[in-house]
Amino acid sequence: MEQNTSPEPQKSNRALLWIALILVLLGINAVLIYMNQQKGKQNEQLTATVQEKDTKLEEQIKQFEALKADFERQSQEVQSMGQSNDSLEAKIASINADLLKLRSFKKGSFSIADQQRFKQRAANLESQLKAKDAEIAQLKQDNEALYTETTTLKERQNKLTDTISTVVRSNQELTEKVTIASRLQAENIKVGVINSRNKEKDDEENEFKAKRVEKVKVTFNIARNDVSPKETKEIMMRLIEPDGSALYNLSTGGGTFMIDGAEAFYTAKQDVVYDNTRQPVQFVYAKGAPYKTGLHTVELYSGGVMIGKTTFTLK
Incomplete structure (x- = not known):
C-alpha cells in the first residue's frame, strides 16, 4: 500500500517560523524603544544638570558683582571722609579677579567644588563688608560729633574774636583819645x-x-x-x-x-x-x-x- 506525504505540516511549520520571526523583531524593537527612552532620560538629566550649573554660575557672578558695587560704595564713602581706602581698593581688585575667573568657566563646567569654593569666598567677603559698614557708620557718627564740637568751638572762637576786636577797637579809640588829650599846647x-x-x-x-x-x-x-x-x-x-x-x-x-x-x-x-x-x-x-x-x-x-x-x- 502506497504512503502519501501531506503539504499541510510544511505550511504549518512555515507559519510558525514567521510568527517566531515577528516576535523576535517585536522584542528587538521593544528593547530599542526602551533603550532610547533611557537615553532620553539621561540626556534630560544631563541637560538639567548643565542648566543647574549654569544657573549657579550666573547667581555667583551676580553675587560678586553686587559685592564689588558695595565695596566701591564703601571706598567712596571712606574717601569722602578723608580716610585712606587702600584696603578697599585691594578688595575690589581681588573681586575683579574672581569675576574674571567666574566668567572664564565654560558652559556646564562650574563644578560643585567650584561652587563651594566661590560660595565660601563670597561669604567671607559679605562678613568683611558688614564689618566695614559698621566701621564706616561709627566713623560717620564720630565725624558728626567732631563737626558739632568744631562748630561750637568756632562759634565760641568767633564770639571771642568779636569780643577781642571790640576790646582792641575800644583800646585803639581810647589810645587815640589819650594821644589827642596828651598833646602839648x-x-x-x-x-x-x-x-x-x-x-x-x-x-x-x-x-x-x-x-x-x-x-x-x-x-x-x-x-x-x-x-x-x-x-x-x-x-x-x-x-x-x-x-x-x-x-x-x-x-x-x-x-x-x-x-x-x-x-x-x-x-x-x-x-x-x-x-x-x-x-x-x-x-x-x-x-x-x-x-x-x-x-x-x-x-x-x-x-x-x-x-x-x-x-x-x-x-
Missing part, C-alpha cells in the same frame, strides 16, 4: 626882635622894621596837661617867610621832620623836659642875612602835631 606866644646891638624890642602889634632885625625871638609857655606824661619832649619851630617857604639851615640847627606823613623843614629844634608846670620855652633865631618884608608865620610842633601858631610883620 603852646600858650602866650610872643615874638620879639633883637638888633645888631643886641637890644631886644617887643611890640603888641607884632610889627617891626626889617632892616633893624638881626635875630627873631619867640617865647611861649607849655600849657598844663595832666594826661601827657612827664618826659623829654622834642619841640620844633618853623619860621615861614612871606613867600611861604620855611627858613632852613643845617648850620643853624634846621632840619626835616614829618607832618601828616609828609616831610617838612623846620627852622630850629630843642628838647624840653616837660614837667607840667607851664614852663617857659624860647627860640632865638639868627638868619644871617637880611629878612624879607611882609607877613611872617611862626609854627610850633611837638610829636609831628602843631601846638601853636602866631604871625608878625616886618616892614
